[in-house]
Amino acid sequence: MAHTTEEVLAGLAELVTDETGIAADQVTLEKSFTDDLDIDSISMMTIVVSAEEKFDVKIPDDEVKNLTTVGEAVEFITKAQA
Amino acid sequence: MSPLVQSQGAAFTKIYSLGAARGDTAVSNDDIAGPIDSSDEWIRQRTGVIERKRSSAGEGVIDLSVRAATEAIERAGIAPSDIGAVIVATISNPVQTPSLAALLADKIGATPAAAYDISAACAGYTYGIAQADALIRSGAARYVLVVGAEKLSDVVEPTDRSISFLLGDGAGAAVVGPSDTIGIGPTLWGSDGSKWDAVGMNKTLKEAFDDREGGFPTLRQDGPSVFRWAVWEMAKVAKNALEVSGVTAEELTAFVPHQANMRIIDEFAKQLGLPEKVLIARDIETTGNTSAASIPLAMHRLLAEHPEASGGLALQIGFGAGLVFGAQVVTLP
Numbered sequence: 172m173a174h175t176t177e178e179v180l181a182g183l184a185e186l187v188t189d190e191t192g193i194a195a196d197q198v199t200l201e202k203s204f205t206d207d208l209d210i211d212s213i214s215m216m217t218i219v220v221s222a223e224e225k226f227d228v229k230i231p232d233d234e235v236k237n238l239t240t241v242g243e244a245v246e247f248i249t250k251a252q253a
Numbered sequence: 254m255s256p257l258v259q260s261q262g263a264a265f266t267k268i269y270s271l272g273a274a275r276g277d278t279a280v281s282n283d284d285i286a287g288p289i290d291s292s293d294e295w296i297r298q299r300t301g302v303i304e305r306k307r308s309s310a311g312e313g314v315i316d317l318s319v320r321a322a323t324e325a326i327e328r329a330g331i332a333p334s335d336i337g338a339v340i341v342a343t344i345s346n347p348v349q350t351p352s353l354a355a356l357l358a359d360k361i362g363a364t365p366a367a368a369y370d371i372s373a374a375c376a377g378y379t380y381g382i383a384q385a386d387a388l389i390r391s392g393a394a395r396y397v398l399v400v401g402a403e404k405l406s407d408v409v410e411p412t413d414r415s416i417s418f419l420l421g422d423g424a425g426a427a428v429v430g431p432s433d434t435i436g437i438g439p440t441l442w443g444s445d446g447s448k449w450d451a452v453g454m455n456k457t458l459k460e461a462f463d464d465r466e467g468g469f470p471t472l473r474q475d476g477p478s479v480f481r482w483a484v485w486e487m488a489k490v491a492k493n494a495l496e497v498s499g500v501t502a503e504e505l506t507a508f509v510p511h512q513a514n515m516r517i518i519d520e521f522a523k524q525l526g527l528p529e530k531v532l533i534a535r536d537i538e539t540t541g542n543t544s545a546a547s548i549p550l551a552m553h554r555l556l557a558e559h560p561e562a563s564g565g566l567a568l569q570i571g572f573g574a575g576l577v578f579g580a581q582v583v584t585l586p
Contacts, residue, residue: 211299212477213516220485232478 173252174226179245186221190214200242208241228252260392266385267436268586269331269396269428272324273553274317275540276308276406276422285418288411296418301515305421305541307406314345314404317424318357321549322400326361328586329396329428333362336428337394340384341370342377342401342545344574345408349458353402363398374452375511375573376442377401377545378425382569383440383579385429396430401545408454410471416452417472419514421541425549427586438498438582441490448482448576451475479576483517487572487580488524494568494580505531506565506585507555511572512537512547532559544573556585 174182184198191214204210210218219230222244228251230238238244281304282293296302308317318341326333341354354368373380378401385397402424409417429437452474461470487510495502508531510518515537522533534551543550548569556562563585570580 213299213480213514216477216481217520220481232475232481235477 174249176245176249179226179248180241182225183218183222183241183244183248186218186225190217190221198241200240200245202241203239204241204244205239222248226252262388262390262392262395263431264390265432265435266389266429267432267434267584268382269430270325270328270586271549271553271556272321272326272328272426273550274320274324274424275306275550276317276404277312278307278309279304280307285411289414289418291414291418299516300419301518301535301538302419302541303538305419306423306539307541308404308422312422314343314347314402314422314424315353315356315360317404317422318353318400318402318426319360321402321424321426322357322361322398325398325426325428329430331396331428331430334364336363336366336396336398338385338388338397339363339366339368340381340397340399342373342381342399343370343403344372344374344377344544345403345405346370347407354400357400366398367394373545373571373577373579374575375513375544375547376571376575376577376579378548379440379569379571379579379581380442380577382427382429382437382581382583383442386437386440389429389431396428398426398428400424400426401543401547401549403544403546405472405542405544408469408471410455413471413473415476416474419542420472421543423540423543423546423550425546425553427549436584438494438500440579440581441494441497442577442579443490444575444577446575448478451478451482451576452574480514480517482576483513483572484520484524487570487578488521490578490580491521491525491568491570494570494582498582500566500582502527502531504566505568505582506562507532507534507552507567509534509548509552509555509567509569511570512540512551513542513573532562545571552585
């Protein structure tokens with residue numbers, strides 16, 4: 172079943188917390204993964220693979236490079252579910 | 254007309270012994286952090302590397318190979334002349350031809366053994382073990398020397414932030430021979446050339462020749478893509494290698510993955526769900542990533558630190574530029 176934008180954000184925040192220890196309430200739509208949350212490329216890939224499993228979507232390597240902010244990731248996952 | 258004869262070898266094979274040689278110079282993170290605008294902390298956090306061993310100018314990849322091979326042969330208790338084939342896995346032979354293996358065979362007195370190099374990057378050693386196993390069981394050789402040898406400091410770019418700072422120099426050697434019991438399980442190996450660009454040299458030799466000021470080709474990688482493949486795709490290969498060997502994770506004594514990056518090793522072990530008791534090789538911490546040499550070097554160190562592991566089962570898996578991969582369960586010598 173498709174998840175709403177709010178559910179994707181909450182789920183993604185949970186994955187970010189699991190991988191990095193960053194508090195879930197810090198993971199908001201406008202935040203940049205690298206500049207604001209200080210997530211490195213390897214942690215980002217771990218989060219991406221976990222997100223693929225959690226939301227049953229495919230996020231290709233080339234697409235990962237375009238997902239700069241949390242909002243962009245949430246939008247991609249939400250659309251990819253459709 | 255005489256009937257044609259086909260050779261037949263030993264029923265089973267095993268690794269008799271290992272040998273190791275690391276570059277003669279310890280290079281700290283602080284030593285290399287400047288040109289990549291980085292720090293000891295940044296490098297440790299992203300790679301788990303504290304220092305890498307590199308060779309000084311006078312130490313070539315052949316010198317590392319001879320040191321490692323000599324130790325392995327002595328420990329095996331065979332004469333160099335007993336060796337029927339010398340296989341060297343390398344991406345840093347300073348010449349495209351002749352092979353490093355032919356020179357090595359001559360220097361250690363393993364003549365006139367068959368000698369050739371394998372270009373399978375970080376999977377090269379596991380390819381070599383697969384070939385040694387097949388050569389011995391087919392009767393093409395009784396003993397095979399397999400060496401993974403690299404002087405990667407020859408192909409690094411100090412300002413590259415993708416891979417250069419991980420790399421070290423070293424050689425690891427194994428003597429493989431006939432056995433009464435199974436010492437080398439089935440090899441799971443393969444390639445995915447659709448990711449040919451993910452890791453490798455940044456230009457061709459011809460391009461370097463035509464643009465002398467641009468310097469020699471050096472290694473680059475698309476780190477995040479390689480990380481995803483190395484953990485999640487290779488975890489599937491590793492699980493299959495266990496399955497075809499008839500071995501469960503609980504039965505393993507050690508896990509010896511290619512020493513690419515500590516983050517890969519840790520995540521890989523997590524994905525495999527290895528029990529606590531399984532020893533995990535983490536030689537990269539002080540040796541760096543030595544490509545084809547990393548598995549035998551890591552296994553050699555693991556056995557030096559845990560001699561009681563000898564005789565137990567180890568899952569070894571190599572993966573790298575190509576992309577190529579190879580995995581097998583072996584009995585620790």
